Structures are given as structure tokens and as C-alpha cells.
Amino acid sequence: MASPRITLTVPGPHGDREVGLSSPDRVVWPEVGITKRELAEYFIAVADPFLRANGDRPVSLQRFPDGIDGEAFFSKNPPKGAPEFVESVTVTYNSGRRHPQLVLTEIAAAVWAAQMNTVVFHPWASLASDTDNPVELRIDLDPQPGTDFGDAAAVAPALRDVLAEAGLETWIKTSGNRGLHVFCPIEPAHEFLDVRHAVIAAGRELARRMPDKVTMDWWKEERGKRIFIDYNQANRDRTMAGAYSPRALPTATVSTPLAWDELASADPAAFTVRTIPRRLAEVGDPWEAIAAKPGRIDTLLEWWQRDLDDGLGELPFPPEFPKMPGEPPRVQPSRAKKEDDG
Structure with missing residues (x-):
């Protein structure tokens, strides 16, 4: 039986938002028992550093309706019925096609994404204000x-x-x-x-x-x-998983910014949905000044x-890209050698 729908109060730049969360007790990470509610509360807890890294830019959502062990799909475009605080920007894809893409401007949008069963956030390297030129x-x-x-x-x-x-x-x-x-x-x-x-x-x-x-x-x-x-x-x-984005891996690890002097002793398994809020409280965000x-x-x-x-x-470019100027043949070397020998 599904758990009852709840409402989370999410602070933001325009005051509190009330964001509904259906099936809050649904388990997203079975191995560690992290639920949909815990995921949504994680985004509220890491709001500032998460938005610094992933906000105000096109972002793709990797969604897992049945938890991380189930099927996944990507959402790039705002779905019908998305709340007004979930924004978008028109981008040009490598094919030349243009289409609206999601943009997060406040943490309520990430909580809404958790309601939509999003686990991994994939931000572009460019901002919504200039999507063609990476920052x-x-x-x-x-x-x-x-x-x-x-x-x-x-x-x-x-x-x-x-x-x-x-x-x-x-x-x-x-x-x-x-x-x-x-x-x-x-x-x-x-x-x-x-x-x-x-x-x-x-x-x-x-x-x-x-x-x-x-x-x-x-x-x-x-x-x-x-x-x-x-x-x-x-x-x-x-794109790659954004900073402070969870990963769809058994222990709910998080893509975590480090100070360079932490690298030699860092254990990526130690950075999870449950440990990152405490880490931020204790050491702060190593990427706070990244854009300075x-x-x-x-x-x-x-x-x-x-x-x-x-x-x-x-x-070589990825296989879904059009043939690019000066690109070598997209044939793996061993196959090319067999064709030459034949």
C-alpha cells in the first residue's frame, strides 16, 4: 500500500513553497533504505551548494520511477503540469534541433524533480543566459x-x-x-x-x-x-552528474566537491545522501568560490x-553526433584492420 501524500515546506528566494510528495516512503535505494522523502529532504539540506553547481543552466533529469534497480529514463523538457517555478530555456542540440530544456532557479524545483523520481541531475556546462558558450x-x-x-x-x-x-x-x-x-x-x-x-x-x-x-x-x-x-x-x-547530485548506485553516493588537499585520502564511498549534509555543516562547500x-x-x-x-x-565524436569536419572514421581499429586485410 502506497504511503499517503505529504507536503514539504521548501524555503526559497520568493518565500516558502509548498511542494507535494506522493509515496514519500517509497524506497529509492533498497540496499540502504533511503526513501523518496529522504531524497527530497536532502535537496533542501544542500540547497545553496547544489544550486551553485546546477542552477541557472540547462539540466537533464535522470528519473527512476521504481527506484534505482528499475528502469530509468531522461527528461530534458518541462513536462505538462510542471509548477510555474520550474523554468526552461530553449537550447540547440548537436543535431541542430532546438527545444526547451529544464532550468533550476530555486531548490523547490529540485524537490519537485525528486517528486518526479529524479535521482541524478546532469547540468550543461553553459548558463541559461548564454547556452552556446560554456562557463x-x-x-x-x-x-x-x-x-x-x-x-x-x-x-x-x-x-x-x-x-x-x-x-x-x-x-x-x-x-x-x-x-x-x-x-x-x-x-x-x-x-x-x-x-x-x-x-x-x-x-x-x-x-x-x-x-x-x-x-x-x-x-x-x-x-x-x-x-x-x-x-x-x-x-x-x-553531461556528467552535477556536484552534490546523488548517483543511482547501491549506497546512494554523491558526486562531491573536494579541496585539493583532501584528494589523497578521500574515499568516494564515504560521500552519500546521508553524510553530505553533515560534511557541509562541518567543512563547508569547497566549491563556494568556483565562479569567482x-x-x-x-x-x-x-x-x-x-x-x-x-x-x-x-x-572521434560520439556515435549519435553528425559526422564532424576532420573527424577520423568511426570504425574501431581491430575491425578496420580486418577490413584492410580482407
Whole structure:
């Protein structure tokens, strides 16, 4: 029998909102017993840092109507009947299609999203005020089979050095799983393709310095036991879990901002829906000032051009993207070799 509907009082910039929550006792994370109500109350508890990281920008909602063990789907567009405080902005997708996308401007919208069975929030790297030009350069350090969080943590300081040489300040968070996300706030002076090229330039430089530990190879068969720099996460309409977003993993881990001096001893499993509010109360938000001094990607784009001049060209795009200028064939190397031999 479903638990009765309740109403949560949610503070916000326009006063309190009353947000209804149906089936509040429905278990979202069976292994740890976290309910829909507990998830909604988590967003209220982390309102300020959550909105700093995910608000005022296009966001996709990853929804799990039957809990994290059930089927999931993504919502990008505001559904019919959404309350007036759930806003939207028209964006252009990589296909050229334009469509409204959800925007969170107050925490009541995140609580409403929890009512809609949202677990993971995937914000764009650009703001609603200028959706075509990112305000963040994002680099996903993705452990491959045979590597783990510790391997990503060992690589991250070297990436920080590379980005510092390019004039950028770096901020780091756990992915909520095994990886790490490195963010650099940037001026919204370049569109997504330029920012992707800047990420590739940084990744190539890191891979040159750490060839046994870092790879830029798109095809999994070539990556080996190394940390993959997932440069395609910098593309338009490609997102990663936002800071302070829960993950759809058994223990309700959260993608958690860290201070750099925390990285060596950090345990990503320790950061969960139940522990993050206490962490924020005790140590604050390490990303509170992330947007204070945005940098520029000019130096990275100079490195990109240098590599082009040296014969290093464009890299593959995700399969759903249209064929892009200068892109190599989207054929995995082993298959291409068989075709050549045939």
C-alpha cells in the first residue's frame, strides 16, 4: 500500500513553497533504505551548494520511477503540469534541433524533480543566459578496467599542473563512482567545439607526460589499464552528474566537491545522501568560490593548433553526433584492420 501524500515546506528566494510528495516512503535505494522523502529532504539540506553547481543552466533529469534497480529514463523538457517555478530555456542540440530544456532557479524545483523520481541531475556546462558558450571546462578522469579511484587521484595533480601552465584554476570532485571530474571556470567566450578542443589539448599534454597512466584513445580496445580522458564529455548536450547530485548506485553516493588537499585520502564511498549534509555543516562547500575568477582557454587553443600543425588531428565524436569536419572514421581499429586485410 502506497504511503499517503505529504507536503514539504521548501524555503526559497520568493518565500516558502509548498511542494507535494506522493509515496514519500517509497524506497529509492533498497540496499540502504533511503526513501523518496529522504531524497527530497536532502535537496533542501544542500540547497545553496547544489544550486551553485546546477542552477541557472540547462539540466537533464535522470528519473527512476521504481527506484534505482528499475528502469530509468531522461527528461530534458518541462513536462505538462510542471509548477510555474520550474523554468526552461530553449537550447540547440548537436543535431541542430532546438527545444526547451529544464532550468533550476530555486531548490523547490529540485524537490519537485525528486517528486518526479529524479535521482541524478546532469547540468550543461553553459548558463541559461548564454547556452552556446560554456562557463566551465570539464575533464572526466575515467578509470578503465584494472584501475580505480586511487589511480585517477594519482593522475589528477599532474592534470592540475598542466592546466595551471595554461593559466587555468582547477577544482575537483568525485564522480560519485570510481572517477574524478576536474572543472575549470572559464569566460563564456568560446562555443562547445572550441572548449572540446581545449580539453583534447590538455589531455594530450597530460598523456605525453604520463603515457603509462593516461590515455586519450576513444576505442576501449586501445586504452589498456590507464585513466581515460573522456574528452567527449565536453561536447554540447553531453553531461556528467552535477556536484552534490546523488548517483543511482547501491549506497546512494554523491558526486562531491573536494579541496585539493583532501584528494589523497578521500574515499568516494564515504560521500552519500546521508553524510553530505553533515560534511557541509562541518567543512563547508569547497566549491563556494568556483565562479569567482574565470579563466580563458586561449593557451589551450594554441596547444590545439600546435598539435594540428604537428599532424595530430580531430578525434572521434560520439556515435549519435553528425559526422564532424576532420573527424577520423568511426570504425574501431581491430575491425578496420580486418577490413584492410580482407
